[in-house]
Amino acid sequence: MLASAPSAGAATAWVVAAYLVGTFPTAQLVAARWGVDPTRAGSGNPGATNVARTAGRGAGVATLVGDLGKGALAAGVGWAVGGHGLGVACGVAAVVGHVLPVTRRFRGGKGVATGAGMALVVFPLALAAAALVFAAVLAVSRTVSLASIVAVALLPVAAGLTGAGGAEVAALAGCAALVVVAHRDNIVRLAHGDERRLGARR
Numbered sequence: 001m002l003a004s005a006p007s008a009g010a011a012t013a014w015v016v017a018a019y020l021v022g023t024f025p026t027a028q029l030v031a032a033r034w035g036v037d038p039t040r041a042g043s044g045n046p047g048a049t050n051v052a053r054t055a056g057r058g059a060g061v062a063t064l065v066g067d068l069g070k071g072a073l074a075a076g077v078g079w080a081v082g083g084h085g086l087g088v089a090c091g092v093a094a095v096v097g098h099v100l101p102v103t104r105r106f107r108g109g110k111g112v113a114t115g116a117g118m119a120l121v122v123f124p125l126a127l128a129a130a131a132l133v134f135a136a137v138l139a140v141s142r143t144v145s146l147a148s149i150v151a152v153a154l155l156p157v158a159a160g161l162t163g164a165g166g167a168e169v170a171a172l173a174g175c176a177a178l179v180v181v182a183h184r185d186n187i188v189r190l191a192h193g194d195e196r197r198l199g200a201r202r
Contacts, residue, residue: 006082011089014081018074018090022097022114025104026066031055039107047109049144064113070094071117084122088168091118092175099182111179112148119155123172126158142197145186152179 006014027046031038034055038046041054048067052060071094078090098114100106119127134151141147156173164172180187189195 006086011082011086014078014086015089015093018078018093019097021070021074022094022099023101023103023108024066024070025101026070027051027063027109030059030062030066034059045109048113067098067109067113068117068120070098071114071119072121073117075118075121079122085165085168087122088118088171091115091122092171094118095175096178099178108182110148110182111175112152115152115155115175115179118175119159119172122168123155123159123162123164125162126155126164129158129162130155138198143190143195144198145183145195146190149180149183149187152176 005011025046027038027048027050031041031051031054036051036055036059038044038051038054042050043053044050048060048064051063071091074094075087075091079087095111095115095118097108099108099111101108116127116131119130130151133154134147137150138144138147153176156169156176159172160169186195
């Protein structure tokens with residue numbers, strides 16, 4: 001038997017809780033075991049790519065899994081307690097928490113992994129399409145940021161094409177816009193031809 005939909009107040013509480021899940025400092029906690037603060041090393045971004053570069057691949061993988069888990073957990077719990085729409089709202093809230101954490105003066109990561117974790121639960125077909133595009137762009141450009149930006153921008157379109165409702169697509173588009181804006185420094189470097197590529201040494 002399906003549980004009844006939560007009240008507006010309860011749904012809001014779940015979304016706030018999901019935001020707080022998103023603020024969990026995965027990168028800092030993981031990298032600290034290797035004696036690294038990712039907010040002060042490398043690019044200064046508390047994300048899997050920078051952790052991998054500054055603390056090693058193992059630390060990067062652990063950070064990636066943790067950030068994926070934040071998005072998946074938030075979306076999964078939201079869906080379980082209030083349906084697919086609340087799952088999307090909670091997943092998006094977790095991404096916002098990761099990118100704009102109130103616990104760290106709104107200075108967080110880029111949100112790609114957390115967004116992917118959310119999409120894995122609520123938009124798996126759209127995520128599969130975005131992942132294929134990510135892999136193709138990365139293979140050609142050897143640039144993680146460019147591949148991430150293109151894949152993130154594609155995700156709302158793919159979700160709409162695979163049956164997501166208008167409100168959900170709009171929420172996902174807003175989330176994608178936030179993630180793209182979080183890559184603003186990368187976009188400037190891409191425009192100048194200065195963005196770091198895989199395998200490059202600096």
